Amino acid sequence: MDDYPAVRDLLPAPSLPPEVERAGRDRLAAAFAQERVRRRRRSARWSALALGLAGAAAAAIVIANVAPAGVPVPHGAVAQADGKRFLLVAAASVAAVPDEGAWWGSTEVQGRQFHEPGGRYVLRESESVETWIPADPEGLTWYRQTPHGIKPATPQDEAAWVADGSPASWTFDKPTEIGRSGVVRSEPRERLTWSTEDWDFRILTAGKPLTKMNEVPDTPEGLKALFAADDRTTIDTAARLLFFAPVTSRTRAAAYRLLASMPGVTAAGQVTDVLGRAGQAVEYDSTEFAPPTYRGPTRTRLVIDPASGSPLSLEVRSAADGLLLTYTALQDSRWAEANPLEGE
Structure with a gap:
């Protein structure tokens, strides 16, 4: 199957002057040519850094908003339904994103929703969490x-x-x-900034930790083999890699392609996420990210921006009435050379 028509059909290239198009293609070609060198250089530095459930999120600095003409979508995933082909677009976009720096920073908006005691309206409790994970395994992880x-x-x-x-x-x-x-009050608590030595993050799946970043595969088949889990756990873990872990761009692209191939993942079409941003969404039945006290069945929705390859939000909804229960919306994520929280 030729995946590039999915990119061309969903995101037609804008009309550009020839010199601009040539410059863009040259830049992207140079980035691909240097990818192997960057990965070798970074593997030693990251050999002790593990993946995180808390903290990090999506892509770094986006160098292209649309997969340019002539750039192939990576191959390797099995066939997927047409409605999920936007995940292939996201994979092609994010694979071109540079992924090096001294710090991985992300800002999330985390929220929870519930009815007021009389059931007449819904309340939303939210907070922003900024996280900076160091490439240096001896460094501190900072939070605000x-x-x-x-x-x-x-x-x-x-x-x-x-x-x-x-x-x-x-x-x-x-x-x-x-x-x-009990009594729930509307006023916000005070802002907190702190650091910890728990740089050795882990993602637990199928009863085993994934600890070394340079050991995480960058193909959908490799990820599926590494997870060695049932379909639902595989989907949940791929979602974690996309939204919460500082993995390489190529691993993130592989996670998109793996999601596109998984049964049980269905397209939800064009949606607006909890922060009002437009994106494409997929949904699946899962209780993994649901509130631990919620007893009913839930569905998880992943909202993606295919043009940049960035995850936008992970939303958990009641399967019975569609009520949004919890969410994590990514406002920003990037590699950087400095941590603005350090020393505060």
């Missing part, structure tokens, strides 16, 4: 947590909240959908 408090989730919920007298606190006699109970 900025709570945003609790607010009505949508304009419709805000109208119902106003009609309720605009309360600043709520008393729950029984736990909410996400397990909150």
